[in-house]
Amino acid sequence: MTITLDHTIVPALDNRRAAAFFADVMGLECLPPAGARGHFVPVRVNETLTFDFMTVEDPQGHHLAFDVDPETFDGILARLRELGVPYGDHPAHPDNGRTGHPFRPRGVFFADETRNLYEVMSG
Numbered sequence: 001m002t003i004t005l006d007h008t009i010v011p012a013l014d015n016r017r018a019a020a021f022f023a024d025v026m027g028l029e030c031l032p033p034a035g036a037r038g039h040f041v042p043v044r045v046n047e048t049l050t051f052d053f054m055t056v057e058d059p060q061g062h063h064l065a066f067d068v069d070p071e072t073f074d075g076i077l078a079r080l081r082e083l084g085v086p087y088g089d090h091p092a093h094p095d096n097g098r099t100g101h102p103f104r105p106r107g108v109f110f111a112d113e114t115r116n117l118y119e120v121m122s123g
Contacts, residue, residue, distance in 0.1 A: 007042070007050040011059035012114050015041045019053040021112050025079050027072070061115030063091070073106055073122035085110050091117060 012018035016030075019041035023030045031042040031050075040052040051064075068076065077099065080087045086095035087108040094109035094117060101107025107121035 004048050006048065007052050009040075010051045010053045010062065010064070010116060011056045012053045012112075012116075013055065013059060014113075015039070015053040015055040018112055018114060018116070019043050019051075022051065022053070022118070024083060025076060025085060025110070025118075026066075027075050027079065059114045061111070061117060063117045063119065065119040065121070068120055068122050070106075070122050073120060076120050077108060080108065080110060091119070 010018065010022075019030045022028070023043045026043075026045075028043050028045065031044060034040045034042050034052065040054055042050045042052050044050050077087075086097075087099075087110040088094045088096035089098035089100040089107065089109070090096065091109050094111050099106050099108055101121050104121040104123055107119065109117060109119050111117050
């Protein structure tokens with residue numbers, strides 16, 4: 001049996017703003033709003049996974065980690081710099097401007113306004 005994660009809900013203070021931030025940094029595209037009342041703003045991460053950003057009253061941030069190829073990492077790092085988004089090499093210091101990673105040659109952590117902590121690592 002194969003099990004594939006299809007989607008996950010990402011809590012947000014503002015679902016549209018959070019989805020746009022994530023999509024901009026990661027070089028992805030926001031899809032049209034979905035759900036019964038259009039309360040999800042989906043971002044397709046890859047062929048099998050979608051992040052559905054949802055506005056919630058008191059969002060608790062999640063840790064979401066991505067393994068990317070070196071070229072994709074370079075693009076993400078360039079967009080972080082271009083957008084002025086703080087990043088760092090440690091989850092406790094996602095704003096120290098470093099790009100090391102404890103388990104990979106390169107990696108960064110960055111957060112959104114909801115305190116979702118994104119980790120991007122590359123070989």
